[in-house]
Amino acid sequence: MKILYVQHDMLVWASARQWSYTTHMAYVEGLRAAGHEVLVLFTSCWAWSRKLVGDHRFDQVWINDVTHVLGQRPAWEAPPPLTEVDFAWLATLAPVRVGIVMETLHYDPADYAEVPELGRRLPLMQRAVLPYVTHFGVVDENDVRHIENMGAQAMWTPCHVPRRFFRRSAPNTARPAVFIGSAYQRRAKYLHHERLKNGLLEFRASGEHATELPAMFDQLNNPVRQAMLEQPCRQADMERFVDTLQQVRAKLFDLFLDGLSDSLATVNLTSFVKTYAGRVVESMAIGQPVVSWRIPSHPQTARMFREDEHILFFENDDPDSLADTLERLKREPGLAERIGERCLANAKNHHTSEHRVAQILEWTRTGIAPRFWD
Known part of the structure; x- marks a missing residue:
């Protein structure tokens, strides 16, 4: 087509x-x-x-x-x-x-x-x-x-992830779980919670900030794009611009995925959007266990991943419940590795x-x- x-x-x-x-x-x-x-x-x-x-x-x-x-x-x-x-x-x-x-x-x-x-x-x-x-x-x-x-x-x-980004990265139970995202108002209590701060949860910056890629993105979208649009319209120029921007974005995404690895798990905190945030399937695509808030009143979303096989949950938007789940993930031998393997296989089949x-x-x-x- x-x-x-x-x-x-x-x-x-x-x-x-x-x-x-x-x-x-x-x-x-x-x-x-x-x-x-x-x-x-x-x-x-x-x-x-x-x-x-x-x-x-x-x-x-x-x-x-x-x-x-x-x-x-x-x-x-x-x-x-x-x-x-x-x-x-x-x-x-x-x-x-x-x-x-x-x-x-x-x-x-x-x-x-x-x-x-x-x-x-x-x-x-x-x-x-x-x-x-x-x-x-x-x-x-x-x-x-x-x-x-x-x-x-x-x-x-x-959410879905292109096959080329899938890879295996074993969870590191000696490290905290990570959250990469905005710590807006409803999430602030997790940032400051004593149990979580004590080696269970890290609010981690994505690795892109240590590279020149964000500046390349800005350069492409401002002087380069503006100069192109001032010229006569040519499809070859547009295709080149789209391809270059796609490559930059793909490299930035790779860095984001790297930032989710070398951790106990990825945490999916509560959000305005009433579905699994992209970080859930993105983490699964690299074999990283996910601990997520349980999204209410969404029965199909609840069927996507089986608890204790593909994902773990914390309850009631409660930092202590999240701490309990992360402690369990650290404590039970092999649990993080099993969930990582199974969620990766599930993501390859469905997402x-x-x-x-x-x-x-x-x-x-x-x-x-x-x-x-x-």
Whole structure:
């Protein structure tokens, strides 16, 4: 098939790093691995989009991400948002339009109170995107029902990792578990908890900060991209830009995975998004055990991984419960290694980007949603 893939991106790594490679160009890897012809457009180069497409028509258009692409951010941080006019144009290019949603659409009242910005996304998406997208891939299983009630088709699409990043890294029970991510308000209690600070949990910075790669990302997205867009539109220039940026992002992702290794486990702390954060499957892809908060009211998410075989949990957003689970992981001989081996095998079977993209394509053809467990 011929597929047009539209990727929203940020212009500085300090902001772009919030979205992992697995929520970015991993989809393109999956599409190309299946032999599909893919034209990639970045929203940061949107001025060239219509010239690059020209008279071409496609079997499918994929847009990632259809909520953040609408957001208003400073010009130094992100390109201008896409508008309803842009989505109307994309709808003329293919009979099937797949919109990827990378965060929860419906939140709890406490979430809206803490971050009012969350309340803006759904109304914007309903107005500018919903009339023009035929299929939605959502990371929160409960949003499938919400989107179907709006009249569109939706499929739950858990995180995935391209096969080339899979590798075995044995857990180190002599080291603390790690968390790499934002220590925002609801997570602060874990950062300062006495039991966790005493050799059980480390809030670790990703290894990218010790390299020149973040500066390379910023250089590509600012002077290099700006100079390119000032020239006549050439597809070869765009392909070179996309390929270079993809390589930089892939190297940054490799460094992130390295930062998860040499530890007892990866900890998945509570979050606004009501699904497993990317770090869960990303850790499993390198054989690293995961200790996660138990996500309530999401029965399919609960079936993805079997407790004590693929994952361990802590309860009730409670630091002491997390400490108890980490102490058990240290104390029980061979437990960390067994979970690491089994979660790696499970991720290879169910959570590669190549497999996930094939599932999405099959769903757009048949309407039958896949399952993500044995």
